[in-house]
Amino acid sequence: MVLDEEQLIQIRRHLHTIPELALHETMTHEYLLQVVRSFKQDYLEIRETPELPTALFVRVKGTAPQRTIGYRTDIDALPITEQTGLPFASQHPGVMHACGHDIHMTVALGVLNYFAEHQPQDNLLFFFQPAEESDYGGKRAYEAGLFAGKWRPDEFYGLHDNPDLPAGAIGCRMGTLFAGTTEVNIDLEGQGGHAAYPQDANDTVVAAAALIMQVQTVISRSIDPIQSGVVTLGKIRGGEIRNVIAGHTRIEGTIRGLTQAMIESIDDRLRDLCAGIGRSFNMKVNLELNQGGYWPVENNPQLTKFFINYMKQAPNVDFVETAPAMTGEDFGFLLAKFPGTMFWLGVDDDSQLHSATLTPQESAIKRGVDAITGFMEARMNKEE
């Protein structure tokens, strides 16, 4: 039976109650399995992967396959305490689907459900991916060899919800859609001591403050203003009590740039600044930069042209040509391995992604499912 809009919304609401952090998506995985097993099984093959236990792969066997079309959704949530007041709000304290991955999963299930009922011409591969917000599950899956043999997509598609677009609208662009990112961890190791005797200690809070202010000059003074980049230091932790000088402070942040060259040049400036602070404050400053799989999301020219042309002329699809965004996505890694397209699905909300009040419009789900199934059917009827 093809899921109707109400059933899709119920699935989304259940997923919304059980958000889980990267690589810990066990309840989500179980629920996804349960839903997929409730679909018509004639053309489906479900695969669990001990190498990446919370991932789920589902293959739909085509009638006369010329290719395998991949579709990826992320499944993890964020360490945010929900403040929506919704009756189906998160039941997991301190964790929330604040980036809309509950919407992403539901759209993927809707598309899969449609093709479980209407056997496609090409093979389809659905990848329910753990760890998008951190820990780069897409890269992990690739490096564990999970896309080998019949599980290799010839082309790959995936979406992200977008509160700034009308509910159900599809947004996309040729070229770079999302930035590449580098996760930044900085540990300052000084000498703790009594608050009254700074001369005998080496204060990492003061050094961290100086470093944070210097980092603010990277974008404004070291980067071509015509291009763009971001450095956000989102977390700092140092010291335990007001009257003890902190011997250790940790800063965590993220670097963003639309090209790999930009990311690498910001990485280099950060290395220089950390080394300089280490020298001037006479302490160890350990900088760890980890790009993981968060490469710039580069849409494939040929496939994206076809995608955009389809969406522009499809009845019932509002298509919006979008600008590049500084959000990151480890789908960028997978798109560097397999050609494909990432796109936005509008969910029309005043709250931004990663906000405790994010409330995507649920009408976007069915419209997203219809747009994607229509696109996939059109793609299957194309020779190359």
Ligand SMILES: CC(=O)N[C@@H](CCC[C@H](N)C(=O)O)C(=O)O
């Ligand atoms: C769509 C989205 O919000 N993605 C995340 C990806 C995070 C990448 C990485 N963990 C980092 O923090 O650099 C984003 O924050 O853009």
